[in-house]
Amino acid sequence: METVKVTIDGREVQVPKNSTILAAARAAGIEIPTLCYNEDLDVKGMCRVCVVEVEGSRTLQTACSQPVSDGMVVHTNSARVRQARRVNVELLLSNHPQDCLSCIRNQRCELQTLADQLGVRELRFPHRVRAEEKDISTPALVRDPSKCILCRRCVEVCHQVQGVGALYPVNRGFDTTIAPAGGVDLGSVACVQCGQCSLVCPVGAIYEQDHTERVWAALADPDKHVVVQTAPAIRVSIGEEMGLEPGAVTTGQMVAALRRLGFDKVFDTDFSADLTIMEEGHELLERLEKGGTLPMITSCSPGWIKYIEHFYPDLLPHLSTCKSPQQMFGALAKTYYAEKAGIDPANIYVVSIMPCTAKKFECQRPEMTDSGYPDVDAVLTTRELGRMLRESGIKFSDLPEEEYDDPLGISTGAGLIFGATGGVMEAALRTVYEVVTGETLASLDFTDVRGLEGIKEAEVDLKGKKVKVAVAHGLGNARKLMDLINEGKADYQFIEIMCCPGGCIGGGGQPIPTTREIRQKRINAIYRADAGMPLRKSHENPAVQTLYKEFLGKPLGEKSHHLLHTQYTKRVKYPEKAAEV
Amino acid sequence: MPVNSATERKKSLRQVIAEHNSDPGALLDILREAQEIHGYLSTAVMEEIADQLGIPVSRVYGVATFYTLLATEPKGKHIIRVCESPPCHIRGAVNILETLQEVLGVNPGETTEDKKFTLELTSCLGVCGVAPAMMIGDQVYGNLTPERVKEILKTYE
Numbered sequence: 199m200e201t202v203k204v205t206i207d208g209r210e211v212q213v214p215k216n217s218t219i220l221a222a223a224r225a226a227g228i229e230i231p232t233l234c235y236n237e238d239l240d241v242k243g244m245c246r247v248c249v250v251e252v253e254g255s256r257t258l259q260t261a262c263s264q265p266v267s268d269g270m271v272v273h274t275n276s277a278r279v280r281q282a283r284r285v286n287v288e289l290l291l292s293n294h295p296q297d298c299l300s301c302i303r304n305q306r307c308e309l310q311t312l313a314d315q316l317g318v319r320e321l322r323f324p325h326r327v328r329a330e331e332k333d334i335s336t337p338a339l340v341r342d343p344s345k346c347i348l349c350r351r352c353v354e355v356c357h358q359v360q361g362v363g364a365l366y367p368v369n370r371g372f373d374t375t376i377a378p379a380g381g382v383d384l385g386s387v388a389c390v391q392c393g394q395c396s397l398v399c400p401v402g403a404i405y406e407q408d409h410t411e412r413v414w415a416a417l418a419d420p421d422k423h424v425v426v427q428t429a430p431a432i433r434v435s436i437g438e439e440m441g442l443e444p445g446a447v448t449t450g451q452m453v454a455a456l457r458r459l460g461f462d463k464v465f466d467t468d469f470s471a472d473l474t475i476m477e478e479g480h481e482l483l484e485r486l487e488k489g490g491t492l493p494m495i496t497s498c499s500p501g502w503i504k505y506i507e508h509f510y511p512d513l514l515p516h517l518s519t520c521k522s523p524q525q526m527f528g529a530l531a532k533t534y535y536a537e538k539a540g541i542d543p544a545n546i547y548v549v550s551i552m553p554c555t556a557k558k559f560e561c562q563r564p565e566m567t568d569s570g571y572p573d574v575d576a577v578l579t580t581r582e583l584g585r586m587l588r589e590s591g592i593k594f595s596d597l598p599e600e601e602y603d604d605p606l607g608i609s610t611g612a613g614l615i616f617g618a619t620g621g622v623m624e625a626a627l628r629t630v631y632e633v634v635t636g637e638t639l640a641s642l643d644f645t646d647v648r649g650l651e652g653i654k655e656a657e658v659d660l661k662g663k664k665v666k667v668a669v670a671h672g673l674g675n676a677r678k679l680m681d682l683i684n685e686g687k688a689d690y691q692f693i694e695i696m697c698c699p700g701g702c703i704g705g706g707g708q709p710i711p712t713t714r715e716i717r718q719k720r721i722n723a724i725y726r727a728d729a730g731m732p733l734r735k736s737h738e739n740p741a742v743q744t745l746y747k748e749f750l751g752k753p754l755g756e757k758s759h760h761l762l763h764t765q766y767t768k769r770v771k772y773p774e775k776a777a778e779v
Numbered sequence: 780m781p782v783n784s785a786t787e788r789k790k791s792l793r794q795v796i797a798e799h800n801s802d803p804g805a806l807l808d809i810l811r812e813a814q815e816i817h818g819y820l821s822t823a824v825m826e827e828i829a830d831q832l833g834i835p836v837s838r839v840y841g842v843a844t845f846y847t848l849l850a851t852e853p854k855g856k857h858i859i860r861v862c863e864s865p866p867c868h869i870r871g872a873v874n875i876l877e878t879l880q881e882v883l884g885v886n887p888g889e890t891t892e893d894k895k896f897t898l899e900l901t902s903c904l905g906v907c908g909v910a911p912a913m914m915i916g917d918q919v920y921g922n923l924t925p926e927r928v929k930e931i932l933k934t935y936e
Binding site for chain 1: 822825826834835836837838839840841844845
C-alpha cells in the first residue's frame with residue numbers, strides 16, 4: 199500500500215495515500231471533533247466542525263473530507279482552528295431550540311457534547327428557531343424538524359443504505375428542512391418506519407414514538423396482568439444502553455431487571471422464534487412439495503414487510519404467511535397462555551422489548567388482533583427500556599442473573615440467532631434438514647449465511663435435493679434480490695431478508711451509536727450465546743412441542759392458520775396520484 | 780410556452796426524459812424542460828420523473844424546491860422578477876417593488892387573482908449598469924422608475 203508522510207501537530211505519521219486528514223489524525227492518536235461525519239456513511243463536509251489548518255492553504259480545511267498529501271503539515275489545535283470550530287457550533291445553536299433539559303437526547307446529544315467540549319459558554323448570536331411543528335403522523339417515529347441541524351445523515355441512510363428515500367433536503371438557505379416530498383407528513387409517504395434515521399441523528403430531530411408512559415400505567419394497574427417478551431437482539435444490546443461495553447451478553451440481568459420493573463411474567467420472543475421456524479419451515483417444505491410460490495421470503499421484519507408492500511407489491515405472494523415472532527407471541531399470550539394460566543385475556547397486557555421501531559407500526563396493523571384483542575399492546579425499543587431502567591434506579595450490572603418464566607420463556611439457540619442477519623435462515627436450515635432427512639446434523643453452524651456481507655448465498659443438500667438460499671440485510675440489498683426475482687434470475691428456494699443492516703442487532707431502536715463495528719460485536723455475542731445454549735434446534739424446544747400437543751395440533755394446522763399466519767396489503771409508492779401528468 | 784393538451788404534455792415529458800437517457804444526472808435539465816411543458820412542476824409531474832429516472836421523488840422535490848427558477852405551485856402567465864441585489868437596492872429597487880405590489884395587489888411569491896402575473900424577487904440579474912432592473916418572462920427591463928413600471932405593465936394587458 200502506498201503511504202504518505204504527514205505532520206500533524208508536530209507529530210510525523212505515515213498513512214495510506216488518499217487517507218483523510220481525520221483518519222490520519224486518528225492514526226496519530228489525535229482526536230478531531232466531528233458532527234455531520236459518520237464512519238459508516240459517505241462524507242458530507244456539511245457542519246464545518248472538523249476544520250483544521252493546513253500549511254499553505256489560505257482557508258481552513260474540513261478534516262473529514264480533505265485527503266492528505268505527502269509532506270502536508272496540519273494543525274488541529276491552533277487558536278484560529280479553535281475559534282472557527284466554536285463559532286460554527288455557536289451558529290448551529292443560534293437556530294437550535296434551547297430545551298435541552300427536557301429533550302429526549304439530553305446528555306446523549308452530539309451537539310450538546312460538542313458545545314461543552316468546544317467551550318461554548320455563552321450564546322452570542324440572536325436566537326431564531328425555524329418554527330416547524332413536530333410530525334407525529336407515524337406510529338413509530340417522531341420528527342422534530344426544529345431541532346434538525348441539517349447534517350443529512352438520515353438522508354444518507356434512508357437513500358443509500360435503505361434505498362427508501364422518504365426524506366430529503368427541501369428548500370434552501372435558512373428555510374432548508376429535511377422532509378418528505380410534497381410538504382406532507384411522514385405518515386403519508388412510503389416510509390417503512392425502520393428508524394435507521396433515528397439511529398444516526400446526532401440530536402433530537404428524529405426519535406422513536408415513546409411507549410414508556412403507557413407501560414408504566416399498565417404496570418401500576420392492579421387489574422392488569424402485564425407480560426413482557428424480549429426480542430433476541432435485546433440481550434446483546436441492553437447492556438450498552440446501561441453503560442456496558444458493546445457485545446456483552448446480559449440475558450440473566452435483563453430478566454432480573456424486567457422483574458424488578460414489575461412485569462408479572464418475563465417471557466422470551468426466542469420462544470415464538472422457535473415456533474416461527476416450525477411454521478415457516480413446514481411452509482417451505484409444503485411449497486417445495488406442492489409447487490408453491492418460490493423463492494419463499496421470510497416475514498419476520500416489519501420494516502421489510504412495509505417495504506415490499508410499497509415497492510414490490512406484485513411479489514407479496516413470495517412472502518411467508520407467518521406472522522413475526524413478536525405477533526405470534528402476542529396471539530398466543532392472549533389465547534394459549536391466558537387459558538393455561540386461567541386469566542381473562544382482556545386483562546392481559548403484552549409488552550414487547552424490541553430493537554426495532556417498525557414493531558410499533560406492526561403491532562397496530564389492523565390484522566394483528568387474531569386473539570380477539572390487540573395481540574401486542576406496547577412496544578418498547580432498547581432505548582426506551584434503558585430509560586425506564588434508569589428512571590427506576592435499577593443498577594443493571596449489579597443484578598443477579600435470573601431465568602425466564604415458563605412456558606413462553608423456554609427457547610433454543612435457533613430462536614436466539616434470529617437477532618443477527620442470516621439467523622432465521624440458519625435456524626430454519628437446522629430444522630428443515632433434520633425434518634426432511636431424518637438425520638442429525640453433524641455441525642449446526644451454517645457459517646456461509648453469517649456476517650456483515652450484504653448478500654450471502656448457500657446451498658444445502660437435503661438428501662439429494664439441493665436447496666439454494668440467499669440472505670440479505672439492509673433494504674438496499676433486499677432491492678437487489680427483488681430485482682433478480684423480477685428478472686427471473688433468482689434461482690433460490692428460500693430468502694431471508696432483514697430490514698436493517700446487520701439484522702435486528704442493528705435495528706432502529708437500538709442503542710446510539712450503532713456502528714458497523716458495534717454491529718459486528720453484537721453479532722459475535724449472539725453466536726456466542728447460541729453456542730452456549732443446551733438446545734440449539736427449534737424442533738427440540740420442549741415448550742413448543744407441548745404447545746403443539748396441547749393447543750395447536752400440528753404446524754400449519756387450523757389453529758396455527760388462525761393465530762400465527764397473516765396476509766399482506768398492497769400499498770402505493772406515492773400519497774396520491776394527481777389527475778394529470 | 781406550456782403545451783396544451785394533457786396527452787401531448789405527457790408525451791412531451793416522456794420525450795424529454797428519453798432524450799436525456801433517463802439519466803438521474805440530468806435531473807436539473809429535465810425539471811427545467813418539464814416546467815416549460817407544464818408551466819410548473821406538479822406532484823404528478825415530479826412522481827413521473829422520479830419513476831422514469833428510478834430515483835426517490837423526495838430527491839426530485841428537493842431539487843425542485845432548491846432552485847428559485849423552478850416552481851412547484853402554479854404560476855401566473857408572466858413571472859416578474861425584481862432584482863434585490865445591492866446595486867439595484869441602492870438605485871431604488873424598493874420603490875419599484877412597492878409600485879408593483881400596489882398595481883398588482885400581491886406580495887412577492889404571490890400570483891394575481893386573474894393568474895396573469897406572479898411577483899418574485901431575484902438575486903443579481905447581471906445588468907447592474909441599468910439598475911434598478913427586473914425581468915418579465917425572459918425580457919429584462921432596466922433604468923426603472925415607478926412610472927416606467929406602470930407603462931411596462933400596460934404592454935402586458
